[in-house]
Amino acid sequence: MTVASHSGAGTSAASAKPCPPRVFGWHGWALFGTVLALLAGGIPLLNLALPVDSPLHVPDYLIPLLGRFACYALVALAMDLIWGYCGILSLGHGVFFALGGYIMGMHLSLSAAQAGLYRTALPPFMEFMQRDSLPWFWTGFDHPLWALLMLLLVPGLLAFGFGYLAFRSRIRGVYFSIITQALTYAMMLLFFLNETGLGGNNGLTDFKMLLGFSLQQPTTRAALYSIAVASVAVAYVLCRYVVRAKVGRVLVGIRDAETRLMFLGYNPLHYKLFVWTLSALLCAIAGALYVPQAGIINPGEMHPANSIEMAIWVAVGGRGTLLGAMLGALVVNGAKSWLTAAYPDLWLFFLAALFIAVTLWLPGGLLGLMGGRRGEKA
């Protein structure tokens, strides 16, 4: 049905072509561009252009670390979209992150192997496991476009299929969270097996180059960092668009009063599937950007605890605010890098205490401290 009964007065309706909502105003775009230029351009410049003894020099080790933080921020955006706005708590997003990572790892291993950078023409783990031929699903992964296609298809299809089954059966709330935990745990066990053909518990590592650029070069590392930051920026704009469009309000409707929404004529299944799959894809892209900077991908990334940590980032930063989610990822991971180095035994206690504190006293997260309406600030 259309708005037929109203278009009777529609002589002026010709000019009423619907236009999409705006992401930022002029000031917003200017601020966004400045921050992006400083982060994606400024920091690598301080690393590459300044001499090592300059006080403003950004040390080499910091670049991949910050690059990984950018990937976490991207994960936090993905989590917030599904949890903060749509009220669906996934405790298994690690599986999409890891899948993206594995696909990038397969590309890195295979392309380096075919370029003759390893002792044999196969990824090193194959020699280690005494296998002499690649499993069938490795075919084509040396080609970057094929890898890119798989990066979108594999996690996307897994998310879509899983989401379809779960949401169609109206599984929600804590039951959904538990099933996602089971999903990531089951995938972890699968990837641990040597027979799976993905390196077993060692995973994939010893990467040499990406698209012909050596991963050991500072310039390559700086570029990877900048690409990660730029990806976060693009994802932020995308997510901001989604939550500010009518879709975003429908998602909030699903979160707060799903039955009401249904009787207004919306099919919640389609909206949930859309946001769930989008969220999984963002997560997979984050994983793919993460792996060349971390240098390794193994099944440990699918451990349920990792996925729970992702939820904590968002809770700490502020659910239902995109900036808050990214902030939370940076703060928690910053604390993690420092604490696991300084007091390795304390980290898990600190994480638990932080989560309890945020739940008890800061339901709006760090960004909630600054006041304002949930879901308003994006």
Place this chain on the structure above:
Amino acid sequence: MESVSVSFDGFKALNELSLYVDEGELRCIIGPNGAGKSTLMDVITGKTRPDTGSVWFGQTLDCLRLEPWEIAACGIGRKFQKPTVFEQLTVFENLEMAMQADKRVRASLLAQPTPVQRQQLDEVFTLIGLTTARDRLAGLLSHGQKQWLEIGMLLMQNPRMLLVDEPVAGMTPGEVERTAELLNALAGKHAVIVVEHDMAFVRAIARKVTVLHQGSVLAEGSMDQVQADPRVQEVYLGQVVA
């Protein structure tokens, strides 16, 4: 709707119930607690599937084959017993969400209200008296205002039939009066089914009343006819009117 039966664990919430409502009619449904009033609404809107019977909307629409959102899209709007609005969204956004439109994901990614739709929004704002509360969060409204907002959301759907469950629960006498006026004004353009406990309110709006008792129709007619029926007095009105 014809000979509909619903049972929950052996308890018959609706028992061979038949009900016919004409286009543009305003019908009140009354009955003691547990008579099946809310279950009736659940069946029409697709929330509950009956064990037997059939539900037709117009000549061609078989409600039992459709999902709740499809039924809503075909022009049946429903107001819940407890006012249910999107509390974290503004009054304006609540109405915008309810507006009759393409409600698929792709459309919602691009949708912006057109001038014609804005005009309709303004009309409904005036009708439900919330013009000044336009940009307030719906969660901050008073109970009565939420009831009105929900009725407004129903109107935005532009439905052929409105199902209204206890619209005046928790309203002040003044608000009750305005609600009666509003529902009276709506009848004719839309078919309206009102479930209500408040007898004074039913008397104020009713043209035709259906009395439910233990899941079936006990009596049907004008308010006076119904009240004169000794069976009705026995099970229900007797205690109120006498």
